[in-house]
Amino acid sequence: MIRLFISDLHLHSDRPQVAEGLNNFLNTHAHRADALYILGDLFDSWIGDDYCLPLYQQIIDSLAQVGKSKVALYFMHGNRDFLIREEFSRHTACQIINDPHTITGHAQDVLLTHGDILCTKDITHKILIAITRRRRWIKNILVNSFLAQPIRRRLQILQAVKRINVKFKKNKSLEIMDVVPKTVQQVMETHRTSIMIHGHTHRPAIHRLATNGEPQYRIVLGDWDEYGWYVQWDDQLSGIDAFQLQKFKI
């Protein structure tokens, strides 16, 4: 079984070439795979399934096309598009999966996460995660009251959040925005896995982790800009040879 993984496309109308790159990817690579996993931040922002820009609609249609073939589609929320809900899922045929999520292969299991849960030094992000992703009841109240606002108001709030984000990012060192090795170790131990795939940090690489026993690997997807990135997993192979981190020109 061939499974593909992508993340961090940050689709936005300012960068139509990335959407075009995704369309090409869906029509070529994805069609040849058995499953496609989108590990978050597909969209640069998402303010509700009822607000759909033409660019977003085009992507939804393309995903629906792929979903009609034999390719199984899965979507995991990122920190940018965590408001994606059932309507998106219904229109695209993407099944929404939790973060983190373990998938089983022929020779081994793989742990999938968007990756922000691994960046535990990033305090602003931590607060946001605590509010919006971990504490379900707070999240529900916030999300529901946000989604109940008219679209015009939601767009204003989005702009305000973006301004705050830009301010915070200026003061953050790059090290803070990367994963914390201890957290990676803990998450892998909890989920009893030796291979993890994630995005979010925009630092594509395959890391072999320093462990005493069995080798462990952390595979990081790249963000899409000049290049598109994906990981291919052939579960008939075992160990790290089963995985390929690929990039292509957009």
Ligand code: MN
């Ligand atoms: Mn992210």
